[in-house]
Amino acid sequence: MDTEHRVILNVGGIRHETYTHVLKKIPATRLSRLTPNLANYDPVLNEYFFDRHPGVFSMILNYYRTGKLHYPTNVCGPLFEEELEFWGLDANQVEPCCWMTYTQHRDTQDTLAVIESLDLDGDPPTQEEIAKKFGWEDDYYTGNMSHWQRLKPRVWALFDEPWSSKYARVISFISVAFILASTCSFILKTDPSFQIPDIDVFYSLRVVDEGGFKNYHKTIGTDKPLTSPHPYFFYVDLICNIWFTIELLIRSLFCPSFHKFVRSPLTIIDVVSTGAFFFESVLHAILIQTGSLVTLDFLSNDLCAQLIRSLFCPSFHKFVRSPLTIIDVVSTGAFFFESVLHAILIQTGSLVTLDFLSMICVLRLFKLTQHFSGLKILIQTFKASAQELFLLVFFVILAIVIFAALVYYAERSQLNRENQFTSIPLGLWWSLVTISTVGFGDMVPKTYLGMLVGSLCALMGVLTIALPVPVIVSNFSNLYSHSQARAKLPKKRRRVLQA
Amino acid sequence: MDTEHRVILNVGGIRHETYTHVLKKIPATRLSRLTPNLANYDPVLNEYFFDRHPGVFSMILNYYRTGKLHYPTNVCGPLFEEELEFWGLDANQVEPCCWMTYTQHRDTQDTLAVIESLDLDGDPPTQEEIAKKFGWEDDYYTGNMSHWQRLKPRVWALFDEPWSSKYARVISFISVAFILASTCSFILKTDPSFQIPDIDVFYSLRVVDEGGFKNYHKTIGTDKPLTSPHPYFFYVDLICNIWFTIELLIRSLFCPSFHKFVRSPLTIIDVVSTGAFFFESVLHAILIQTGSLVTLDFLSNDLCAQLIRSLFCPSFHKFVRSPLTIIDVVSTGAFFFESVLHAILIQTGSLVTLDFLSMICVLRLFKLTQHFSGLKILIQTFKASAQELFLLVFFVILAIVIFAALVYYAERSQLNRENQFTSIPLGLWWSLVTISTVGFGDMVPKTYLGMLVGSLCALMGVLTIALPVPVIVSNFSNLYSHSQARAKLPKKRRRVLQA
Amino acid sequence: MDTEHRVILNVGGIRHETYTHVLKKIPATRLSRLTPNLANYDPVLNEYFFDRHPGVFSMILNYYRTGKLHYPTNVCGPLFEEELEFWGLDANQVEPCCWMTYTQHRDTQDTLAVIESLDLDGDPPTQEEIAKKFGWEDDYYTGNMSHWQRLKPRVWALFDEPWSSKYARVISFISVAFILASTCSFILKTDPSFQIPDIDVFYSLRVVDEGGFKNYHKTIGTDKPLTSPHPYFFYVDLICNIWFTIELLIRSLFCPSFHKFVRSPLTIIDVVSTGAFFFESVLHAILIQTGSLVTLDFLSNDLCAQLIRSLFCPSFHKFVRSPLTIIDVVSTGAFFFESVLHAILIQTGSLVTLDFLSMICVLRLFKLTQHFSGLKILIQTFKASAQELFLLVFFVILAIVIFAALVYYAERSQLNRENQFTSIPLGLWWSLVTISTVGFGDMVPKTYLGMLVGSLCALMGVLTIALPVPVIVSNFSNLYSHSQARAKLPKKRRRVLQA
Amino acid sequence: MDTEHRVILNVGGIRHETYTHVLKKIPATRLSRLTPNLANYDPVLNEYFFDRHPGVFSMILNYYRTGKLHYPTNVCGPLFEEELEFWGLDANQVEPCCWMTYTQHRDTQDTLAVIESLDLDGDPPTQEEIAKKFGWEDDYYTGNMSHWQRLKPRVWALFDEPWSSKYARVISFISVAFILASTCSFILKTDPSFQIPDIDVFYSLRVVDEGGFKNYHKTIGTDKPLTSPHPYFFYVDLICNIWFTIELLIRSLFCPSFHKFVRSPLTIIDVVSTGAFFFESVLHAILIQTGSLVTLDFLSNDLCAQLIRSLFCPSFHKFVRSPLTIIDVVSTGAFFFESVLHAILIQTGSLVTLDFLSMICVLRLFKLTQHFSGLKILIQTFKASAQELFLLVFFVILAIVIFAALVYYAERSQLNRENQFTSIPLGLWWSLVTISTVGFGDMVPKTYLGMLVGSLCALMGVLTIALPVPVIVSNFSNLYSHSQARAKLPKKRRRVLQA
């Protein structure tokens, strides 16, 4: 009879039986240390009572029996892990076939932590939480909160938590409207129908020998080779940027932690794009200011004209003192100054900088992140999928390099006058366009061998991109569906991490 | 010994044991209020009997033990929630790791409710349900239904519930045939091979000085600069629209609620598109009617001709009274009237309106919704995915604005004579075409920097669109698969919501 | 005390308890008819014993308790339905929330039935099964199988079941090789580099008046406006078609059921494509035969020449009897015969028929279905997804009609000289190309409004196609993964339907 | 009473009951052989005790009861199979409805085995494992490991296991840098802006008859029809290839098994691409060397010039001995030698070989596999999906052949001067481009019939490719997610296969 070696474990009312030596298999756990001296030992029924989940316990006991830890699939991961913890077992010992189950709920926890950190609309925080956030725990508990300490969180919520109050929503709405207005202005001012010509004034000097007397002619003309956006756009930009500046000032004044605020990428974008606008405006104003001297040029000549005049004038002294000459000298100087400035600007690439500065404005769109939770989730997805994005780019680069080389040599292998693949770098562009199935058609293989390479490229492309994308998509839909699930719960239950 | 603090709960025959203090953890629930005075207390066995599902109860009891409410995954959500309700527990208290399980069956219920509302083919409704639908409960229960009250639902079913009878299917088939005929006519009449030239009659006047006597020549010519669809299309359209009008009248007469019927988008589309046809026809008829005066023009001149003639005529009196002059005056008047009318029409953009009106006809395709359940599910999917569609459009707009700006400046950064990116709005079109991987190839970057932007755009595009689409797809496949599952059940069991 | 109303049900050793009135809730079932007179009633323990699955029974009993039938998710559907059947319950009564579970395993059964019918490689059939298949059950059981009855199944297996033996694999391989050869010949013979010019001989007659004597000149020339494939292709085709004819004859002779064989689409394709080849060859031979008369034409003239000659000849009698005239008449007659034949052929569109006939050869590729199980699964997928394919085409047609109309009017709304959208049918092509994200770029909107329509079309396109595709994909992967799972089992266990 | 035929099975504390005859249903299993003589029979309770998982046992017993083996879905496959093994049952007997469950965990095991073989970063191997890997078990156990046997594994780890130490990471980094440098050089040297012209020297001879005295003119000119990459690229390539040679030598010296190392595809790629570089360089050097004789050509003429001169020279003897003639002869000979060499090279296609050799360098990118685990997984995915890839290619070929034929005849069916589909092979390219939704637009159907074929092709294309891709994608995501799950475990637990 083997009954004497058996042990009865009453777990939550259900009696499990096993041999005593089975429980010794995993040492230093709750079950390996069972002795009749324990309070939960019932000598009448000869059993140990544990107030735990009976169903899950059969998986625990099975671990002792078989030495293999499998996760049950009828209860969720955290529940099983809590049981494992109670029984003193290590969740890491899970069998490889259950690795996915094991990591899945860890991923869920990560997802939930991310959502918690996204600061989506929820229950308004308590006074205590606010004090903690602003670092005034001491003042809060001693009860002597200053007037400023009461005002600061309210203003901050007004500008940073659109869901907190009706007024916050209005301010958020205004902010979004200004971002959109500034972006529309940015887009539309490049459209030819919204541009006005820049009139360029030019003048020339011709020396004419009229009957022995050397005379000179000044010609003033206009030209319109350049256009500039309609000035109204400047006013729209100005108003928008004034709002952004005000917003930025208020935010920097009322933020919980100035250190953290300054380092946030959104603040940096804000400062740079607003700064870029004002810098550009001032620079432009200086250019116009110096450019306004151009009007003086109507009365002037360029330096060589001066020299010619001074050469042919009867009296140099008189010539120098004549008011016309003075004006001439001044305006010519101004012209040279402007030319030199312009030259320096071009030389140092400042005009390119101007282009670059105006392009920065488009980053302002990322400020919408503060106002739309969908965008927050998108950015969080890209952060969480950094590894998969790297993989995607890596696969794509590998594939395009290989296909670019193949198509380059394939198109050269045959006499082919219309060959468009004149270098591998151009082939890179073609193979990327083919792999992504965009297929602009600006470059197309003309030989049968090139077509074969193109076919492989198109098919491989589908795979190269199709493979890492689902991982990224599942990261997004994980975040999105959890945030949707959270939004359906009553506000009080939305906190992930409880005390 | 801790046995005296234990309590035995016999749930459906399975005995669960726990400590009494555990049950007190969640107050104001059925288990926290257990006393031996209850009818289900058995003093012999010292247990409480509950006639409930024993397996699910272990999850319930685990909630008491650990303070955490997890959903089991071996029974479906509604079953567990019914148990929660019985034990007086709040399903909202679910742990974050089970949020998805919690919301999933709520989504299923929403899906089922939507399918129920779609009015797909099912069991024919009972007399009582019909009376309820038409708002005649009182008459139904008192038993005095008028003849009209008996007829109305039948005619309505004939026109609105294609699955209700053989006749209804025939009418549905005719209706679909007319919609298709009207759409085919709409498409084909724009094809050049189905168009006939509009002959345009013109006339000119030339004054000739023949030997001192001023004479004038009238020239009549024809021109065919315009074409119009073959007149047969008009008859096809007419017949279709007469059917649509009849159908509309019958529906408006026999509908259960006129108020609801009038406000349905399908009715509005129907009224507008049929109205547009008749409005256009009448307007066209008027134009032709006035245009018929053009034939009179063969005998007339234009006003200046009249003036010239009257100037050169020997006797003004005689001239005015001559029949030729009268005809001339009349016809010229008609011509002016027509010209003015035409001018007004063009001026007020009525011709554009005509174009717009004929375009409305294409909306008639949405009337197919009444006849195809697949289309109903598609529209319902778009309704249910409004948020995700907004997200998709939002992501796409964000991405195209950023890439349009980048490609615009990238293509300007280098001297590039073939630059096609002359403005950011054009860049928006290019980046949308690239992001959606359509890639028409009408605009292509020419510089290496532009190509880099294009490459990023193509790759990002795949992601931007791939991220929100699966959510929409799952909404569709949810609706579709449930409707397919429902179609496989016997008709009687298809009702989702039971009494 | 409510214990007296309780009933104990010992199901497979686990004791379930409930109230007697609960079991009466669903009448006419095994549990509602329980009486102590039953053999499985144990008066000592006061319980009814049932030798069934205890876990599943708690779901059954829950149905009695709550009146709602839910499927458990820890056992597979068929197991639960067997239990339902044992307890006399109707699986149709399932709650809407479990509809998907309910239909899912029905779909699995359909999938398995399809795979069984696909006749994939499995255990060789027993003599009994073969006899059944060929309809010789009587002969088999009486034991008097003729020699023919023993041979027929073997030859059939040789040609129709490539997995049955080594020889069958060889024949299958030869068959595939001939199909590929015939397809390659079909493709390559259209390539210009494999074509030789057709020399076209022409002749003309000119009457010349030379010094009062009317003479006539015959000119013979050659022209090569047409090319025809290299004659070697004909021999390849001939050999292939001879094999196909032999194969077809053997198959028709040894098939289990001639009726079924003749009606199978593969046989029809085979007969039509082989027939088409021979018909075309014969027709071509006739044409060449008549065309060979063209050589005679070198000696002939056309009819008018004859007439002219007869007119100018000194003696009509002599002229008629001269051998040259006879040759002339014969050859001219031949020429006319050929011309008329050619005219008739063209007139009746026979040449188009020839084109059509040669196109039929491509259908021969479907004969590969017999040799590749992947192709069988693909075709089965399309059959099983007929409804979803219809939905896809329906959605696409709806979308392209709407966008074609929109883009047609959008491009007309603005003065736009390069408008490529001259009719809605052309717009249909454009919108399909855009919706499928192919984007050839042969038609591109030029106005901003047209671009907006194009953008919507590209985005909607992604959705329109993305929605029904996953359903079809899941049909395929269901079939594919089950057939893969089956292939991993030992051959004996692969039969789905057991006796 | 049927109680006497019953048997009680106490499995892990839970008592299951059934009839004795039920257990006899499946012979030769543990349960069919139960007798009261067994040690686990308890005569008091009249039960058999088994220390196994009680929940899973109800599925086992159900197999006896119903004769159908279903997998439970609340425990993972391997656990259930271990139970099956214990009870002496055959897992192959699984019902068709559970085939997927049955194969799923087999696939998981395959996936895990693949990951184990990928040699991803893990715990450093023990001395014993290293000895086993290098085949020195005997030496290891006897304890007399030579100095070389201690060094070899360390150097190998340094070059082949980047995760093993800091130095290994540095070497891996250098190796990757050289691969990238060599690839960049390969790409950039084809770019026109990095190419310098090859100056080609030519000379001609003209005989001039000047006043009776026949004279000859030599002309020397330069031409630059060819360009060659900048010489710096050669130095970059040289340095890279020297590193690769060193690395290859070290690896071949320190590899655990030279046989296995030589046969690995990566070694072959390495040897071929490095060899190709040196072969090409040497060949090029020879060509230049012979090309340096070209400088001598400045002083020479071609053969005909010599002949002409010798013909017109007054004294042949004198002429032959003149130093100029000697130089002429030598240089002309050199020129002929060079020409012949060049001709031979071209003739034997060596220049094409050179192109092919330089293309091999791109294969060097696959050496990155050693350094990036993502690439390892990609290659493993393609290996594991060989069957599905074949299916994809097979479906695509089938579809493109059919659509190529259809579009070819469709475009011929109508008079169509702009027909681009001049042969079926070109149609193949078009249909592949359409099916993959790349849509270059270089070939576009012009007739309505051709457009219809194009539309079907685009739609079918989506399906043809969409069907097999998810299977490949799931193979990848299976491998990827398991490798990610593994990376989250502590290093010690990462081993899949335990002793």
Ligand SMILES: [K+]
């Ligand atoms: K394209």
Ligand SMILES: [K+]
């Ligand atoms: K495309």
